[in-house]
Amino acid sequence: AQSVAQPEDQVNVAEGNPLTVKCTYSVSGNPYLFWYVQYPNRGLQFLLKYITGDNLVKGSYGFEAEFNKSQTSFHLKKPSALVSDSALYFCAVRDFIRGGYNKLIFGAGTRLAVHP
Amino acid sequence: DADVTQTPRNRITKTGKRIMLECSQTKGHDRMYWYRQDPGLGLRLIYYSFDVKDINKGEISDGYSVSRQAQAKFSLSLESAIPNQTALYFCATSDLWDRGDEQFFGPGTRLTVL
Numbered sequence: 001a002q003s004v005a006q007p008e009d010q011v012n013v014a015e016g017n018p019l020t021v022k023c024t025y026s027v028s029g030n031p032y033l034f035w036y037v038q039y040p041n042r043g044l045q046f047l048l049k050y051i052t053g054d055n056l057v058k059g060s061y062g063f064e065a066e067f068n069k070s071q072t073s074f075h076l077k078k079p080s081a082l083v084s085d086s087a088l089y090f091c092a093v094r095d096f097i098r099g100g101y102n103k104l105i106f107g108a109g110t111r112l113a114v115h116p
Numbered sequence: 117d118a119d120v121t122q123t124p125r126n127r128i129t130k131t132g133k134r135i136m137l138e139c140s141q142t143k144g145h146d147r148m149y150w151y152r153q154d155p156g157l158g159l160r161l162i163y164y165s166f167d168v169k170d171i172n173k174g175e176i177s178d179g180y181s182v183s184r185q186a187q188a189k190f191s192l193s194l195e196s197a198i199p200n201q202t203a204l205y206f207c208a209t210s211d212l213w214d215r216g217d218e219q220f221f222g223p224g225t226r227l228t229v230l
Contacts (some may be wrong), residue, residue: 004119009156032217043120043157043221090158102165102212102217103149103174108158 002027002072006107013081014115021110023091032094033074034104035065041090046094047089050074058065061085081114088112119143120222122207127178127229135194135203137225146212148190150174152204155195162205165190177218197229 001024013019025031032051036044039065048059055067065076077088120141129135139148146167151159162176163182171184179201183191194201204226208219 019207036221041223044208044219044222045216046220049218095174102159103161103164104217104219105161106159108156 001094002031002105004033004091004093004105004107006089006091006110009108010111010112010113012115015083016080017111019078019081019085019112019114021075021089021091021112023074023107025072025074025091025093027093029075031067032102033065033067034092034094035059035074035076036090036092036106037061037062037087038109039092044090047076059088081112083114083116086112086114118135120207120209120220122205122225124225125163125223126226128230129197130230131198133197135197135227137192137205137207137227139142139190139192139211139222141188141207141210141220141222142189143211143220144218145209147210148184148189149208150180150192151208152201153206156205163194163202191229194227194229197227199229202227202229213215213221 035051037046044062048057050057052069057111058064088109090109092104094102095105123138149164150162160176165171165184181193207222210219
């Protein structure tokens with residue numbers, strides 16, 4: 001079965017410093033990987049996805065993620081963190097159900113706290 | 117995402133009551149999903165529907181039922197609510213033709229069962 005793991009419950013970073021939120025995956029076949037962000041009292045918002053191609057995926061709000069097949073990782077990164085980036089971040093992987101039909105499996109989430 | 121709406125946004129109820137959470141979307145997507153979010157557990161899939169006539173159980177469907185009244189509407193019911201169903205519930209949609217299967221989420225319903 002497909003799965004993702006987010007090994008950190010919380011990540012703390014100072015504003016202006018680079019940030020990394022970690023995700024590892026376990027899939028059979030080629031992975032479709034996603035990052036979503038949840039701001040307080042809001043639904044999840046799509047940040048970026050990896051389907052195929054370039055291992056460095058660029059997304060919304062200056063975020064990017066690096067797909068690493070050998071390490072089965074898909075870490076979310078940003079060169080310079082903002083206080084407004086403070087939120088809950090979810091990694092997800094697509095799980096095949098039957099021909100043409102899929103669903104997403106989410107990690108437990110990582111809370112990012114950016115301090116001024 | 118304003119294209120996916122959920123009602124109510126907050127609900128407090130008592131054990132044993134029947135509760136319905138509603139989801140509507142204007143995105144024209146065929147696929148709709150119900151998730152619950154619990155701290156430390158991420159999002160878990162309750163039910164999903166790939167079109168009006170195709171409804172499937174997710175990983176935690178016990179105690180829940182759904183109704184897909186139209187392409188745009190997907191309701192989640194708790195027939196007899198219990199306290200461990202206290203959670204944040206999200207509806208989501210996706211496009212049949214989106215190769216990447218990106219999902220679009222509603223703002224959530226916070227349900228408290230006393």
